[in-house]
Amino acid sequence: MKENYIDNPAALKIDLMLRGLRIDDPLVRAWACGMDGVDIMLPRNTLVNIPCREEFTKGSPYVLRKKGGGYAITDGRGEVAAELVKRPAFYDRKTSTGVPFSRIATVHGSLTSIAPSSRCDFFNASVECKYCAGNLDVKGADKTIYSVEEVVETVEAVLEEGVGGLIYLSTGFSEGTDGGIVFLKPYLHAIKRKFRCLVAVETLPPRENRWIDETYALGADSVLYNLEIFDKELYEIICPGRAASIGRKRCMDALAYAARIFPNGTVASHLIVGLEPPGSTMQGIDYLTGIGAVPILPIYRPRPGKALRIDPLTTEIILPVYKHLYRAVTEKKISLTWVRDLSMVTTPAEIRALVDDAGTRPSIVESFYKSRLGRKTAWGLSSLRRKLRVKASEGGEEGE
Numbered sequence: 001m002k003e004n005y006i007d008n009p010a011a012l013k014i015d016l017m018l019r020g021l022r023i024d025d026p027l028v029r030a031w032a033c034g035m036d037g038v039d040i041m042l043p044r045n046t047l048v049n050i051p052c053r054e055e056f057t058k059g060s061p062y063v064l065r066k067k068g069g070g071y072a073i074t075d076g077r078g079e080v081a082a083e084l085v086k087r088p089a090f091y092d093r094k095t096s097t098g099v100p101f102s103r104i105a106t107v108h109g110s111l112t113s114i115a116p117s118s119r120c121d122f123f124n125a126s127v128e129c130k131y132c133a134g135n136l137d138v139k140g141a142d143k144t145i146y147s148v149e150e151v152v153e154t155v156e157a158v159l160e161e162g163v164g165g166l167i168y169l170s171t172g173f174s175e176g177t178d179g180g181i182v183f184l185k186p187y188l189h190a191i192k193r194k195f196r197c198l199v200a201v202e203t204l205p206p207r208e209n210r211w212i213d214e215t216y217a218l219g220a221d222s223v224l225y226n227l228e229i230f231d232k233e234l235y236e237i238i239c240p241g242r243a244a245s246i247g248r249k250r251c252m253d254a255l256a257y258a259a260r261i262f263p264n265g266t267v268a269s270h271l272i273v274g275l276e277p278p279g280s281t282m283q284g285i286d287y288l289t290g291i292g293a294v295p296i297l298p299i300y301r302p303r304p305g306k307a308l309r310i311d312p313l314t315t316e317i318i319l320p321v322y323k324h325l326y327r328a329v330t331e332k333k334i335s336l337t338w339v340r341d342l343s344m345v346t347t348p349a350e351i352r353a354l355v356d357d358a359g360t361r362p363s364i365v366e367s368f369y370k371s372r373l374g375r376k377t378a379w380g381l382s383s384l385r386r387k388l389r390v391k392a393s394e395g396g397e398e399g400e
């Protein structure tokens with residue numbers, strides 16, 4: 001290993017996501033390492049989800065060790081304190097219909113991810129995205145659809161425990177022009193009616209803009225239409241279903257339209273690092289920030305039979321991409337309030353530490369929004385703004 005990232009939490013987060021973590025103690029391994037990896041808090045409140053099961057993690061220089069009453073991560077040359085994030089207690093409880101909450105919701109930092117159905121029709125047509133992590137059911141065999149009541153009970157359990165208060169509702173592809181918002185509508189409506197919480201919605205980009213208006217009117221606080229890959233040719237090869245059914249251009253147009261409807265910083269799109277050359281990801285960052293969308297950069301995790309990662313891919317190679325991201329969002333004055341404290345991806349806010357060390361302290365505005373009062377205010381402002389906008393649009397439906 002040429003570089004040493006152990007003393008820089010933001011860079012270490014990227015290196016850990018890229019190379020994984022070895023957990024030698026079988027008991028700790030069984031307890032901490034889930035299918036999605038292990039959530040660990042590094043210094044400076046840097047939360048990271050680290051792969052620990054995949055084959056490639058066996059070659060990682062990083063090892064989790066017991067230290068005193070806690071844990072540390074070592075790379076053989078130095079070490080850093082590592083706090084294993086406690087499994088939420090509600091995971092051990094069930095809905096009134098007997099479904100374990102842990103099947104419906106997954107907490108990642110400040111975000112709780114809920115997919116009411118594990119279906120994606122791209123699998124049925126064998127045109128699924130080639131990187132798909134398979135957290136949705138790849139064979140289409142699982143026809144389970146959690147009811148609105150089951151999802152509402154789950155959100156209640158999440159909020160009661162005070163973890164992952166930003167609810168992230170997602171769905172896979174289904175035929176139709178709406179991208180999936182019609183399926184999510186009753187869930188979104190029920191959650192917004194019952195709780196004062198923030199809800200982000202991830203669907204495929206709808207083919208018509210009216211569905212974006214509808215998503216906003218329904219009360220979504222944030223929307224994600226994931227472009228995933230900026231390079232046109234690679235997009236078509238890696239995402240055959242998306243390319244044929246929706247198309248890269250429509251995804252970009254939908255994002256641009258959404259960025260005009262939703263408040264600054266609440267329209268986001270993934271660009272997966274490692275599936276295209278870094279220069280191409282940087283072009284994608286420029287495009288997205290240019291239209292007012294927040295690029296979120298997850299790192300591709302190769303799985304057996306899905307080793308699509310570009311080679312070589314090292315932290316030295318991809319750090320400039322993240323730095324570029326931070327400069328771009330700063331230059332375009334895109335708010336980062338909504339994209340923070342996420343363990344699965346490195347957010348623009350974390351990259352500040354790499355670009356400007358003085359910026360590692362949160363600004364007054366960020367500190368405010370992180371507070372309980374700030375959250376309420378964020379909710380109130382977005383709710384008011386929506387009401388004004390929805391009322392102004394003829395025939396618009398009030399979501400609350």
Ligand code: SF4
Pocket residue numbers: 120121122123127128129132133134136172173
């Ligand atoms: S749209 Fe692509 S990434 Fe999303 S679930 Fe379907 S196949 Fe997987």
